[in-house]
Amino acid sequence: MMSSIGNGHRAFVIAVMLILTLAMTGDPARADGMLNLNEYDGKVVVLDFWASWCVPCRRSFPWMNEMQKKYGADGLVIIGVNMDSDASEAEVFLRDYPAEFKIVYDSSGDLARQFDVIAMPSSYIIGRDGEQVARHLGFKVKKQDEYEALLVETLKQ
Amino acid sequence: MYETDKEIPMSRKNSKSVAATLTTATCALLGTTSTTPVNAQEEDEWELDTALLYYNEDGNRVQDISFKMLANRNFVDDRVLSLSLGVDSLTGATPIGAIPFAGPQTFTSPSGNQVRTTPPGEIPLDPSFLDTRVALTANWQQPLGRLSSFNAGLSASSEYDYLHLGANFKLSRDFNKRNTTVSMGLAFAADELDPVGGAPMPLTPMLDVDDLSNRMGNQNKDVMDVVLGVSQIINQNLIMQFNYSFSSSDGYLNDPYKIVSLVDPVTGDPVPRIPSPGVDGPSHEYRFESRPGERTKHSLFGQAKYYMNGKVLDASYRYMTDDWDIDSHTVDVRFRWPIGDRSYLEPHFRYYTQTHANFYRTSLDSSLPLPSYASADYRLGEFDAITLGLKYGWKTESGNEWSARLEAYSADGSVPANLLIGSNQGGLEMYPDLDAIIAQFSYSFGW
Amino acid sequence: MKKLNTVASALLVVGLAGLGGCSSMGVEPWERDIMAKEEMQLTADPLEAAIDDHIYFSKEASSGGRGFGGGGCGCN
Numbered sequence: 132m133m134s135s136i137g138n139g140h141r142a143f144v145i146a147v148m149l150i151l152t153l154a155m156t157g158d159p160a161r162a163d164g165m166l167n168l169n170e171y172d173g174k175v176v177v178l179d180f181w182a183s184w185c186v187p188c189r190r191s192f193p194w195m196n197e198m199q200k201k202y203g204a205d206g207l208v209i210i211g212v213n214m215d216s217d218a219s220e221a222e223v224f225l226r227d228y229p230a231e232f233k234i235v236y237d238s239s240g241d242l243a244r245q246f247d248v249i250a251m252p253s254s255y256i257i258g259r260d261g262e263q264v265a266r267h268l269g270f271k272v273k274k275q276d277e278y279e280a281l282l283v284e285t286l287k288q
Numbered sequence: 289m290y291e292t293d294k295e296i297p298m299s300r301k302n303s304k305s306v307a308a309t310l311t312t313a314t315c316a317l318l319g320t321t322s323t324t325p326v327n328a329q330e331e332d333e334w335e336l337d338t339a340l341l342y343y344n345e346d347g348n349r350v351q352d353i354s355f356k357m358l359a360n361r362n363f364v365d366d367r368v369l370s371l372s373l374g375v376d377s378l379t380g381a382t383p384i385g386a387i388p389f390a391g392p393q394t395f396t397s398p399s400g401n402q403v404r405t406t407p408p409g410e411i412p413l414d415p416s417f418l419d420t421r422v423a424l425t426a427n428w429q430q431p432l433g434r435l436s437s438f439n440a441g442l443s444a445s446s447e448y449d450y451l452h453l454g455a456n457f458k459l460s461r462d463f464n465k466r467n468t469t470v471s472m473g474l475a476f477a478a479d480e481l482d483p484v485g486g487a488p489m490p491l492t493p494m495l496d497v498d499d500l501s502n503r504m505g506n507q508n509k510d511v512m513d514v515v516l517g518v519s520q521i522i523n524q525n526l527i528m529q530f531n532y533s534f535s536s537s538d539g540y541l542n543d544p545y546k547i548v549s550l551v552d553p554v555t556g557d558p559v560p561r562i563p564s565p566g567v568d569g570p571s572h573e574y575r576f577e578s579r580p581g582e583r584t585k586h587s588l589f590g591q592a593k594y595y596m597n598g599k600v601l602d603a604s605y606r607y608m609t610d611d612w613d614i615d616s617h618t619v620d621v622r623f624r625w626p627i628g629d630r631s632y633l634e635p636h637f638r639y640y641t642q643t644h645a646n647f648y649r650t651s652l653d654s655s656l657p658l659p660s661y662a663s664a665d666y667r668l669g670e671f672d673a674i675t676l677g678l679k680y681g682w683k684t685e686s687g688n689e690w691s692a693r694l695e696a697y698s699a700d701g702s703v704p705a706n707l708l709i710g711s712n713q714g715g716l717e718m719y720p721d722l723d724a725i726i727a728q729f730s731y732s733f734g735w
Numbered sequence: 736m737k738k739l740n741t742v743a744s745a746l747l748v749v750g751l752a753g754l755g756g757c758s759s760m761g762v763e764p765w766e767r768d769i770m771a772k773e774e775m776q777l778t779a780d781p782l783e784a785a786i787d788d789h790i791y792f793s794k795e796a797s798s799g800g801r802g803f804g805g806g807g808c809g810c811n
Contacts, residue, residue: 184771187366187811189331214765243765249465250434251764251810268434269811272364337782343790358782366811372785431811462809467761469805519777519805521761524769527806529777533799587800593777595769602779608797616797624774632774642796668796693783699794726790730782 179254183224191270332734346723370427381413385664394571421447477511483544490578496569507540525595556710577663585610600624616642631682638675671701688733695726771808
């Protein structure tokens with residue numbers, strides 16, 4: 132990403148990132164910080180939008196844990212984007228359904244709006260080149276194999 | 289082709305180069321960890337709701353004790369099988385439609401085997417009411433594509449003189465990011481009546497003991513219901529629903545046990561009758577009621593549920609009109625008030641009012657020809673009813689829920705002056721007001 | 736009574752018409768936390784609703800009219 136933006140713009144982006152980092156309140160040990168998707172260049176990223184009140188999300192977590200474990204070495208990074216307005220609700224959920232993948236918090240909904248989330252849960256598959264490959268609306272247990280096949284195909288690139 | 293829930297962006301507009309996405313601040317705001325149970329919808333495979341109900345009407349009228357159970361079996365990917373069972377044990381008496389009178393009145397029982405006498409001044413009741421009713425339903429729900437769902441169900445109930453069989457279907461579709469849901473439902477019922485002693489021919493007299501000459505065989509009644517509805521989420525805290533319903537009934541719509549008194553046009557007193565020699569029978573002239581063989585109803589229903597910081601206000605209104613000229617309005621309000629994290633109090637208020645059917649008659653003038661239809665059934669009369677109730681619910685550590693509710697139902701009728709006949713009826717209780725207690729204890733659990 | 740009928744009908748027609756033009760009304764899919772709550776379902780207690788329906792059907796001339804789908808978490 133950085134190479135495609137001019138020097139002046141790069142400085143601006145870094146400044147914005149710094150300002151936003153400083154502006155954050157909350158326990159530094161818990162704040163998952165900003166979602167900088169740059170870090171994942173060359174990896175296949177699954178961005179999964181979930182919430183504690185979303186029942187199908189409970190079915191998706193064990194599967195996502197399995198995928199992260201199975202394909203992490205091949206470059207798969209699953210990021211769960213929590214949409215709860217009260218993050219403590221997410222904590223309660225995570226106690227019952229622990230996540231073995233990265234969790235970030237988007238209580239303001241900015242990231243969800245950016246990705247035009249129209250269903251809960253939604254997951255976006257982003258290829259190694261940073262381009263969005265696919266979007267899944269909802270999570271169907273019966274489609275787990277299909278979801279996995281798409282990941283395998285995307286990881287091959 | 290791609291499935292609806294897996295979309296690969298085709299246009300440049302959709303193709304977001306994630307790398308070009310502005311870094312987004314996604315910070316956690318720490319709130320105090322709440323002890324609220326994880327959201328209410330636990331993903332149990334089986335969910336069971338059970339209830340014990342006690343219903344009692346003042347004045348030795350109907351008493352009902354029942355047990356009901358609703359079981360939901362959740363299958364993978366939002367498919368649900370629902371099964372319900374209800375067992376009712378009904379005892380007590382119900383007004384038979386004859387007017388009270390200064391003297392005693394004797395009636396032949398529905399079976400025709402015996403007579404019963406009502407003391408002077410009392411509203412005649414049929415005390416031979418003893419019935420056990422079993423009702424079953426089964427319902428299957430499943431998604432149809434991402435935004436639609438389908439429901440299909442069967443229902444059946446049986447009591448000693450009544451059998452019901454029914455089927456229902458429903459289709460729902462979501463719009464506007466699932467903020468709007470449009471639904472359509474269809475229900476069919478085929479009921480069969482086998483009244484004690486046989487269904488009496490409408491408008492024929494109540495006869496002496498052991499005289500069943502005016503009785504007919506089994507009777508049928510078919511009902512079709514159509515419901516169209518739309519629900520809309522207004523904002524984060526408010527959801528509303530509007531339904532239009534249409535109902536059409538066909539067949540034997542009479543109550544086989546209800547009668548109408550024949551009265552003297554001058555006094556308004558029941559016309560006396562002398563039974564055949566050596567036989568018991570009714571003391572006065574009574575005619576079995578007669579209702580039209582068809583009924584069409586239209587209803588409009590609106591509901592709003594509003595969340596206010598933990599409290600929930602549920603208010604609804606229903607308007608009903610039919611071709612028997614009955615109009616009704618129902619206002620129902622519930623307010624749920626949480627107490628701590630695990631329990632709640634919910635007061636309930638309901639107001640109901642209806643106009644009488646165009647063939648509703650408290651009594652019939654014996655000097656005039658009988659009308660085609662006539663019924664003194666208080667349920668077709670003009671009345672206002674109020675329900676006041678309170679419910680208390682609490683949730684255990686394991687997520688199971690108990691609740692108890694107590695309600696008082698009071699129906700107060702009025703008889704229009706033009707339905708009164710003669711000079712003596714003004715001082716009588718021509719409409720049997722109703723006061724009832726409803727007590728229910730419920731337990732819900734899952735595994 | 737007739738006036739009440741008119742008001743009632745008008746309210747319901749307005750309600751229905753209003754809903755017709757509400758493609759922009761509502762919340763984002765991730766803002767359904769309150770709608771997902773059990774107590775916010777349109778029929779929060781189906782067993783009790785069925786019990787009440789049966790009681791009132793036995794004692795009054797009107798029945799049904801309510802019940803249906805919508806609201807909830809809107810998931811999947």
